[in-house]
Amino acid sequence: MTEQTPVPTSDAPRVVVIGAGPAGLTAAYELGKRGVPVTVLEGTDQVGGISRTVERDGWRFDIGGHRFFTKVQEVEDLWHEILPDEDFLLRPRMSRIFYRGKYYDYPLKATNALTNLGPVEAVRCVASYAYAQVRPPANQDKFEGWVTARFGKRLYQHFFKSYTEKVWGIPADELEADFAAQRIKNLDLRKAIINAVMPKRNQKEITSLIEEFQYPKYGPGMMWEVCRDKVLAQGSTVHMETKVREIRHRDGRAYEVVAEHPDGTRSTFPCDHVISSMPFTKLVTGMDPSPDPQVVEAAEDISYRDFLSVALVVPEEYAFPDNWIYIHAPEVEVGRIQNYGSWSPYMVKEGRTCLGLEYFVFEDDEMWSKSDEDLIEQAKDELAFLGLVDRERIELGHVVRVPKAYPTYDEGYTDRVETLRKWIETTTPNVHPVGRNGMHRYNNQDHSMLTAMLTVENIVDGTTHDVWSVNVEEDYHEEATSSVKESGTRTTGTGRDAPVLPRKPRR
Numbered sequence: 237m238t239e240q241t242p243v244p245t246s247d248a249p250r251v252v253v254i255g256a257g258p259a260g261l262t263a264a265y266e267l268g269k270r271g272v273p274v275t276v277l278e279g280t281d282q283v284g285g286i287s288r289t290v291e292r293d294g295w296r297f298d299i300g301g302h303r304f305f306t307k308v309q310e311v312e313d314l315w316h317e318i319l320p321d322e323d324f325l326l327r328p329r330m331s332r333i334f335y336r337g338k339y340y341d342y343p344l345k346a347t348n349a350l351t352n353l354g355p356v357e358a359v360r361c362v363a364s365y366a367y368a369q370v371r372p373p374a375n376q377d378k379f380e381g382w383v384t385a386r387f388g389k390r391l392y393q394h395f396f397k398s399y400t401e402k403v404w405g406i407p408a409d410e411l412e413a414d415f416a417a418q419r420i421k422n423l424d425l426r427k428a429i430i431n432a433v434m435p436k437r438n439q440k441e442i443t444s445l446i447e448e449f450q451y452p453k454y455g456p457g458m459m460w461e462v463c464r465d466k467v468l469a470q471g472s473t474v475h476m477e478t479k480v481r482e483i484r485h486r487d488g489r490a491y492e493v494v495a496e497h498p499d500g501t502r503s504t505f506p507c508d509h510v511i512s513s514m515p516f517t518k519l520v521t522g523m524d525p526s527p528d529p530q531v532v533e534a535a536e537d538i539s540y541r542d543f544l545s546v547a548l549v550v551p552e553e554y555a556f557p558d559n560w561i562y563i564h565a566p567e568v569e570v571g572r573i574q575n576y577g578s579w580s581p582y583m584v585k586e587g588r589t590c591l592g593l594e595y596f597v598f599e600d601d602e603m604w605s606k607s608d609e610d611l612i613e614q615a616k617d618e619l620a621f622l623g624l625v626d627r628e629r630i631e632l633g634h635v636v637r638v639p640k641a642y643p644t645y646d647e648g649y650t651d652r653v654e655t656l657r658k659w660i661e662t663t664t665p666n667v668h669p670v671g672r673n674g675m676h677r678y679n680n681q682d683h684s685m686l687t688a689m690l691t692v693e694n695i696v697d698g699t700t701h702d703v704w705s706v707n708v709e710e711d712y713h714e715e716a717t718s719s720v721k722e723s724g725t726r727t728t729g730t731g732r733d734a735p736v737l738p739r740k741p742r743r
Contacts, residue, residue: 248272249695252493252505254480255513257285258681259671261463262314263511263688268470270696275505276467276474277495282457283464283474285513286641286672287681289457292634295590296455296583297547299638301560301574303329304450306682310689315450318463324450325580327559333395334561334573337623342562344395346387353394364388365426379735382413399564402571403596405541406737415735453582456681478503482524483510483667490523490664509695510664511688513671515540515640520656523664531659534652538676542604543641545574546593546615549631552577554624555589568618569603571596588631593619599639608635643676647739657704668695670703678734683707 251267253260256278264274282288290297304324306312316324333340341348350358365388373381379400383392396416397408404411452458464474475495481502482494493505512519517535520527527535560574570593577589584590593615597603606614612633620627653676660667668691669675671684679687683706690701 249508250506251275251509251511251695252277252507253511253513254493254519255279255285255671255674256283256460256464256474256476257513257671257684258287258460259513259674259684259688260285260511261460261467262685263670263692264467264472264474265318265463265470266689266692267696268467268472270692272696273471273473274467274511276472277478277480277493277505278474278476279479279514281477283476284457284460286638287456287460289455290634290636292547293632294585295547295549295576295634296457296580297545297576297590297592297634297636298455298457298574298579298583299545299636300543300594300641301579302451302456302681303446303559304452304456304681305446306680308682308686311682311685314685314689315459318466319452319459323452323454323458325453326448327451327579328448328557329446330558330578331560331562332558333399333564334622334624335394335564339556339558339561340395344391346391349391349395357390361388361390361394364390369426377413378409379411379413379416380409382416395564398566399562399571402569403541404735404737405596405598410738412736451579453580455580455583475503480514480518480522483519483522483664484524485664485667488663488665490667508666510667511691511695512667512669513674513684513688515673516653516656516669516676519667519669519674520660527659527663531655534655538649538652538656539644539646540640540673541642541644542597542599542601543638544595544597544604544611545636545638546595546611547576547634547636548591548593548612548615548619548625549588549633550591550625551629552587552589554591554626554629556624563622565622568621569595570615570618573619573624591619591625596642604637611635640673642734643672643678644737645678645734646737649676649736668703675704677707679707 248271251272251274253264253274253276256276260276261283264276267274286299287302288299290299304315332342338352340352350361353361368385368388372385375381376385380392383396400408400411468474477498478495480493480495483490484492490507490510493507493510494502495505496502517538520535521532526532555575555577557578558575559578560572562572563570572594574592575589576583576592595603612635615633616627616630619625660669670687670691672679675687687703687706690703693699694701
C-alpha cells in the first residue's frame, strides 16, 4: 500500500520541534499525519537521542539497551506503523548478575544466590540475615539499612552495594530507601526460603518479568531513522547539527526560535508552538527575555548523570546468552555489560560478537576525560579481570559518550523542576516540554513517545491532557501479573523511577 502524503491544512500552526529523539520525532510524525508540517532542529549528527544506534566499522551499538515492550497500546501501534512487522525480532529477555565467576538470577532469588555462593557462605548469609532480624539497622530510611534489614548485611554487600553505587555515584548509605522499595518489592530472605521449601498452591497473583520483547533487527536507531524519513516525506524539514540558541517570546507567547548551523550561521524559525525535548534546563535558560533570577538559579541547580560505553569485539565463543549482565564487583568500574549479539544477530558479524562495557559517570569525572585509547585499554583489563574474555582475543574497541543520559533526582529537585514548569506554563504556554530530558523525568522510550502524542492532541484538538502525569504508576515497567489481563486502554505510564540523591554542592 502506497503511503499518502498529508496535505497541509491552510490554517496549520507553525510548529518547531527541538530534538530528533523518540519524543521529538513522534511529535513531528503525528503532526505530519494531521496535515501540520513542522521544522525539526537536532543538535547532533544522528537521530534517535539516547535511543539511537551507533555504527562503527559495520558494528552496531545500542546505547543502554532498549527492550521494545510497553503497556501503552497506542505506543505499541505506533512502533508497528513506523516499522513493518518483518523488521522486528522477538527476542528472549535475559539479564543476570555476574559475581565472582558465576551468574545469578535477576531480580535476585535468595535460594539461587545461596546455592551459587556455596554452603559455607550460604550459612554466613543466613546467619547475617538472622542477626539483622534480632538487631535491625537503626536507620532504614536509606538504601543500605532498608536492604540489610530484609536480606542481611552479607547479601547486601554481595549483590546490592557496589552496582548501586556505580550507577548513581554516591555511597549507598546516602541513597533514599524508597528507590529500593520500588525495585526490590515484596522480597526478603525469609519469604524466599519459605516459598522455595513450601511453595504456595494455587497462587493467583504471580508477578514476573516479561519473558520476551520486540527489537528492531538493526537496533532502536532503525526505528528513528525510518521515522525521520517518514517525517520528511510528510513535507516537514529536519535540520541536523543545528543547535538551538534562543527561544524568543513576548506577550505570553514564544514567537521564534534561533538556531545555529554547523557552519556557524544562524537561522530564525517563526513558530506558533514549540515542542521541546532538549534538556529542560537549557530550554529555560535559552528563553529571551531571560527568566527571573530565581528561575535561572533553579535551572542551574538541576543536574544529570552521564554515561559512556566501550564496545569490544570478541570471538563468538565468549558470548553469553543474556542481553546484559550486571557487574557486582567493586574491583572494577564497569557497571553493566551488553552482548549486542543477544539483542540481534544483525548487530554483529559472523563468528564474533560485540560486548559493550557501560560506565556511569559525571562529565567532570576522571573517567569522562580519559582518551578513547585509555578507556579501551581499561575495558580490556576489566573484561579479563572478570574472567569473561582472554585479553589477547579482544580484537578492537570503540567508545561512545552520552552526556545527560539520566536526569538526576536529588534533594529538592521536584521544587526546582516545578519552578521551571510553572514559569514556562505561565510565561509561554505555547512551549511544550516532552520526553526524558525535556521534562527532567526518568522516562522510558514509550513514556517519551506518549508525552509527545498527548501534546500533539493538545495542540491540534484542543484537548487538555496533563503530560506530566505520564510515568506516575508504581508498577515496575517490565513486570507482568498473571491475574491482570492487558486491556489495551490508555495508561499514564509504566512507572519507571529513579532514586532521590543527596544534593551535590554547587561548583
